[in-house]
Amino acid sequence: MRILYLTGGAGQMYCGSCLRDNALAAELLSRGHDVTLIPVYTPTLTDEPNVSQERVFFGGISVYLQQYLPLFRKSPRWLDRLWDSKAMLHLASRRSISTSPKMLGELTVSMLRGEDGFQHKEIAKLTDWIKHEPAPDLVSLPYSLLLGLAKPIKDALNRPICCTLQGEDLFLEGLEETYKSESLSLIRANIKHVDAFISVSEYYAEFIPEYLNIPPEKIRVVPLGINLQGYEKRERESSQPFRVGFFARVAPEKGLHVLAEAYRHLRADGRIPEARLEVAGYMAPEHKSYLSEIEQAMKDAGLGAEFNYHGVLDREEKISFLRKLDVLSVPATYNEPKGIFLLEAMACGVPVVQPRRGAFTEIVEKTGGGLLVKPDSPESLAKGILEIYQEPALGEKLGLSGFENVRRHFSVARMADRALAVYESVTRNEPRPQMNTDKHGSERTDRQASEEVLI
Incomplete structure (x- = not known):
């Protein structure tokens, strides 16, 4: 299967979403799938071999300049390449630039407006690149805050689009009310352009449909998985504190x-x-x-x-x-x-x-x-x-x-198995399978005994 992944860079921070996206892409590549992992905003930082592409789309500097300085919305691409270089993006990410959602309301709304936002030039760069690459079977967006890209990508490719759900509500709830309301409205308006939403947990699969007004039939669950190489059992010494x-x-x-x-x-x-x-x-x-x-x-x-x-x-x-x-x-x-x-x-x-x-x-x-x-x-x-x-x-x-x-x-192999099952179902346009689940959404046959204390 040929898959085009977008993944959100987080500057100089190891973020769980980046680690998940990179681990999943690496596992699928190891199985012979044709996977392209494209960073957006900044290069990604992972603690495993990084399989993402060198080129960064929607470079954080360009996105910011186009948001607040109209001149840069029409600047030539050769100039943009300076701001989008890895060296410049690494330099910018080392500076104490706030990424608090309270400071990013306007930018969030603009990105969700897609081709009607101030970053329309960046969307054109992405879709032009996509059109000159081998067409993927499926495109995956890293979170719902990038749903403004769903329609332009679908118009360019006419391929299914999946969107991972990884905790956007925390960011949205931190926005000023005006930006929060507008962002939610724009996300909800773009849901129709997405074929499936992939939740990283059963909890989120139960919570997020109502929060974002996602039809339940569009929700799939692919629990997290980690690359277990190098992890060994701890060795306890009784003399230690x-x-x-x-x-x-x-x-x-x-x-x-x-x-x-x-x-x-x-x-x-x-x-x-x-x-x-x-x-x-x-x-x-x-x-x-x-x-x-x-x-x-x-x-x-x-x-x-x-x-x-x-x-x-x-x-x-x-x-x-x-x-x-x-x-x-x-x-x-x-x-x-x-x-x-x-x-x-x-x-x-x-x-x-x-x-x-x-x-x-x-x-x-x-x-x-x-x-x-x-x-x-x-x-x-x-x-x-x-x-x-x-x-x-x-x-x-x-x-x-x-x-x-x-x-x-929760191995990366198990995560990849479940992700592939979703991708194959979506590309065949199959309805979501119904599972016999317990109150926490886990398959009953997979239940494990646990110890618990409620004090």
Whole structure:
């Protein structure tokens, strides 16, 4: 099958969506499929071999200039190539440029307007390129914020279009109300140009149709999968302090402050006499003060020496970091639709303690690799972590279950199998198959026993 993927670059940040798109494309290429992975906005950053094309469409500098300086909407393409070069885009992505949705409302609306937006010249570049390449069997968009491209691409190719759904609601809810309402209206108006929407979790497949007014028959589910090469089971040394880990973007919505408060509860009364709070992940410039506040709270509690921020880790460093943990928790304060960090921890045999919300519930229940606790509750989170500390056999059981079931249900090979099934169905114009599912949308025959705590 010949597939044209667009994937959204995130500058100097490892993002879950970029990692997913690259891993899926690489797996399909390894099976002999003809896959072209095209970055938009910036080059993609992955911790695996990057299979994306060198050329970046809708280069972030050009998109910005065309939004705010009318002169650049008619500038010659030879000049645009300067702004769209990888060197310029890398340079721009290193600068402290805010990507907060509150600052990007106008740009979001313009992109969703497609050929009627200020970036119409960029759309022409893409469609001209597409017309001179071998026609794909299918085109995949990375998220609904790019649905303004659906009609121009379909007009150019007359091929089916799929769109992945990976958590756009968090971005949209952060927009000012005027831009949010207009963006939702434009997304809904473009849904008719898309043949299938692919959700990365059962939770999101239940939530997003009503939010975006997507007909349920257009929704498919392709759960996340990770490349398991290099992931090995952790080796616990009894003499080590108990290590609680956080591996995600350092931002308020990811809940590091909740985990830090839970950690302080555990150490305040000596229930865990010797411990460390290990943190790793990308931190945007605007969140430095957030991390500083957490570090200060730890120091005020006399625990400053126990808090370690390791920054951004490459693949080898990431696996090494995870294998040293006794438990991982990313207590997000919103309904996370993905949770790739859970799969990565479980792939190392590390148990997790997560709030019962979003995709966390289905991942923990399907793998049996952790405990579920009340959302937004440091006390409940502390009790879940304490249970793993006080019952080493439970931690080992959860870790082993996660280790085995990530390989069974959440490998990149399994993700590719399910993606291909969707693509083949869409290209044959087949209706969505009906499955016998439980309340979490998982096939009953695939249910796995799980441990759970609700405190």
